[in-house]
Amino acid sequence: MSMRAVVVDSAGQISVAERPDPVLPGPDGAIVEVTASGICGSDLHFLEGHYPIVDPVALGHEAVGIVVEIGSEVAGFAAGDRVLVSSVAGCGRCPGCATHDPIRCVSGPQIFGSGALGGAQADLLAVPAADFQLLALPDGIDTDQALLLTDNLAxxxxxxxxxxxxxxxxxxxxxxxxxxxxxxxxxxxxxxxxxxxxxxxxxxxxxxxxxxxxxxxxxxxxxxxxxxxxxxxxxxxxxxxxxxxxxxxxxxxxxxxxxxxxxxxxxxxxxxxxxxxxxxxxxxxxTTAPVQQTWPELIPLLQDGRLDVSGIFTTTMPLDAAAAGYAAAMSRSGEHLKIRLQP
Ligand SMILES: [Zn+2]
Ligand SMILES: [Zn+2]
The missing domain is CATH 3.40.50.720 (NAD(P)-binding Rossmann-like Domain)
Structure with missing residues (x-):
């Protein structure tokens, strides 16, 4: 089986490519069917040639979706759960990750969509250490707020x-x-x-x-x-x-x-x-955001309306229109502040 993924190749060209479906990244991992992802300013570095690209990179580190497959060691989630995914991933088992700050992971934190892990701008995303990286979509949190909790708001x-x-x-x-x-x-x-x-x-x-x-x-x-x-x-x-x-x-x-x-x-x-x-x-x-650590603070503030992030997502496009989405993001215009890609 194959899926679609937004890929930037060595020439800095964006395309929506067919990629093999991801496989479970170990017994503590999960596969998430992505229902929405965001384009982040940091994604543009790849396209604008600021980082050397050896192999094509599957982009995106902001994902909201539905768990479709779960490893045997995952305790907190089941297939069908609606989740958001931290943009920064840790092993979930070390003293660093015990602080809920994946940046402190002693194995080295990883960021989705920058090479080693898959990209969130895709139909499916493999998530290692799912109990650490995933959060069940909280009550009263909409898709845009959930996407912002994965990275930009944190x-x-x-x-x-x-x-x-x-x-x-x-x-x-x-x-x-x-x-x-x-x-x-x-x-x-x-x-x-x-x-x-x-x-x-x-x-x-x-x-x-x-x-x-x-x-x-x-x-x-x-x-x-x-x-x-x-x-x-x-x-x-x-x-x-x-x-x-x-x-x-x-x-x-x-x-x-x-x-x-x-x-x-x-x-x-x-x-x-x-x-x-x-x-x-x-x-x-x-600072790189300690994403998981910010959730207990930010979620009640969003739920109670003390923190208003409405209007930050200005634009929604289908995943297949990713090239147009990136062109809009690169324009850095007033009209396109934040772009959501919908598989
Ligand atoms: Zn980002
Ligand atoms: Zn760790």
């Missing part, structure tokens, strides 16, 4: 939690894609009073302004200092992860403040101005 939430946001403080969020919008809503939930929403695209700034943020065109340093009596922002969240956005973040944060970076950089080193950061006593944090 990332935005972690970015905000690690930004040392003072209650009543000022925050700048650089980059108003899906992660940036999740970070913005998280920062408000964590007590920020004023949030500067920084993006070159007017429609993206307008979307953030509609959520109560102050829209700012990059570079953000000078306008944010003007708003803050010359101080700069208490906390800056960088949801872009380029040299330019990090420079902007360092210029926008106040002396003694925190820069929290979750945008995914390319493979090149970044020339950190160490002396200036030292003299200004900056805290700089870089």
């Amino acid at each position: 990332t935005g939430w972690a970015a905000a939690k690690r930004a040392d946001i003072p209650i009543g403080g000022t925050v700048a969020v650089i980059g108003l894609g899906a992660v940036g919008m999740c970070a913005l809503q998280s920062a408000f939930a964590l007590g920020a009073a004023t949030i500067f929403a920084v993006d070159p695209v007017e429609a993206r700034r307008a979307r953030a302004a509609a959520r109560g943020a102050v829209p700012v065109s990059p570079p953000s340093g000078q306008p944010v200092r003007e708003f803050t009596d010359g101080l700069g922002a208490d906390s800056v969240i960088d949801a872009v992860g380029t040299d330019a956005s990090i420079n902007d973040a360092l210029d926008t944060v106040r002396t003694g403040g925190t820069v929290s970076i979750v945008g995914v950089h390319d493979l090149q080193p970044y020339p950190l101005p160490v002396l200036a950061c030292l003299i200004r006593s900056l805290t700089i944090r870089l």
Whole structure:
């Protein structure tokens, strides 16, 4: 049997390819029939040639679906269960995974859709250590919220939690894609009073302004200092992860403040101005979301309406239209913020 999978080949071309059906990845694994998947900003690195591609890569790490096959050692799930899948996978058995942060897995965490594990933009996804990676779809959580819980909301939430946001403080969020919008809503939930929403695209700034943020065109340093009596922002969240956005973040944060970076950089080193950061006593944090660890915090906030992530998914396309979906994502327009692919 074969299935469809979105694949990027060595030339950076996107196609929907026939692939053999995945097999159970061991007795602790499961096969999930994907009912919806998201295109993530980090997927674009493969297509835009920032990472070397040796073999074609099956893309996608955000999946919601139905369990169709289950290994004999899986305790918490059965065929037919509706689930979401953490974008980051751990072994589920080690002291690192015991913290519910797959990044700490002592065997090394893996991310779906980046080579070793299968891609979520497909009909079927093989999930190792299913008891650790899967979550039964919680009551009152819709498909878009569930997809955001696999990655972007966990990332935005972690970015905000690690930004040392003072209650009543000022925050700048650089980059108003899906992660940036999740970070913005998280920062408000964590007590920020004023949030500067920084993006070159007017429609993206307008979307953030509609959520109560102050829209700012990059570079953000000078306008944010003007708003803050010359101080700069208490906390800056960088949801872009380029040299330019990090420079902007360092210029926008106040002396003694925190820069929290979750945008995914390319493979090149970044020339950190160490002396200036030292003299200004900056805290700089870089974070991959501890996805499973965020669920007990985020799910009640979503269920009770304390965290509003509506409107982040702007576009739904069939899986077969993945090439058009990626073209829309790469346009980074105001219209297409987050794209959902439907097998
Ligand atoms: Zn991602
Ligand atoms: Zn582990």
